Amino acid sequence: AQSVSQHNHHVILSEAASLELGCNYSYGGTVNLFWYVQYPGQHLQLLLKYFSGDPLVKGIKGFEAEFIKSKFSFNLRKPSVQWSDTAEYFCAVNGYYKLSFGAGTTVTVRA
Amino acid sequence: GAVVSQHPSRVICKSGTSVKIECRSLDFQATTMFWYRQFPKQSLMLMATSNEGSKATYEQGVEKDKFLINHASLTLSTLTVTSAHPEDSSFYICSASLSSGSYNEQFFGPGTRLTVL
Numbered sequence: 001a002q003s004v005s006q007h008n009h010h011v012i013l014s015e016a017a018s019l020e021l022g023c024n025y026s027y028g029g030t031v032n033l034f035w036y037v038q039y040p041g042q043h044l045q046l047l048l049k050y051f052s053g054d055p056l057v058k059g060i061k062g063f064e065a066e067f068i069k070s071k072f073s074f075n076l077r078k079p080s081v082q083w084s085d086t087a088e089y090f091c092a093v094n095g096y097y098k099l100s101f102g103a104g105t106t107v108t109v110r111a
Numbered sequence: 112g113a114v115v116s117q118h119p120s121r122v123i124c125k126s127g128t129s130v131k132i133e134c135r136s137l138d139f140q141a142t143t144m145f146w147y148r149q150f151p152k153q154s155l156m157l158m159a160t161s162n163e164g165s166k167a168t169y170e171q172g173v174e175k176d177k178f179l180i181n182h183a184s185l186t187l188s189t190l191t192v193t194s195a196h197p198e199d200s201s202f203y204i205c206s207a208s209l210s211s212g213s214y215n216e217q218f219f220g221p222g223t224r225l226t227v228l
Contacts, residue, residue: 004154009152036219042221043115043219043220043221043222044204044206044219045219046216049216090154090155098157098160098170099145099157099217100157101154101155101156102154103152103153103154104152104153104154
């Protein structure tokens with residue numbers, strides 16, 4: 001079975017601070033990796049995804065994530081957050097036949 | 112991008128009644144649709160996968176007679192919670208994919224908040 005673990009439940013930071021959200025997964029085979037964001041009152045949206053190739057993936061809104069196979073990790077980063085980045089962030093993995101989500105990390109950016 | 116809608120966004124019902132939730136892909140044809148359930152402060156849990164014109168595939172522990180899924184067309188899937196009880200209260204989210212296989216990008220609906228009294 002596959003599982004996803006997100007390290008932080010709630011992160012609070014100030015504008016212009018750097019953000020890194022941890023994500024680890026457990027699955028022995030080839031995986032596809034995703035980060036989704038859910039802004040308050042809105043749908044889940046895809047931030048970025050990794051299928052193959054360059055393990056450093058760039059997504060929308062200045063986000064990027066790095067796949068480190070040896071560590072089973074896919075951490076999300078943004079060098080300088082804005083107030084509008086306040087949202088819930090979900091890491092998801094597809095290694096078997098379904099998409100498995102982490103519990104999510106609430107990010108609150110203070111102006 | 113592709114848009115998925117759900118209706119209703121919020122429903123309150125009495126225990127023992129049935130509730131139907133619709134999931135529509137508005138600007139694309141969805142070969143596969145997925146139904147998830149989300150408890151407060153927890154992740155989305157896949158309930159079932161449905162392909163147009165065939166029976167849904169349910170995850171282990173999900174009662175197929177309790178959660179009836181119909182995917183009659185390439186733009187519509189419905190989830191019916193039969194004989195709902197308070198423990199069925201939850202946030203139900205659907206997603207749709209252009210092709211079969213969840214490795215393809217899924218587009219998510221806004222969710223339906225079900226409260227069973």
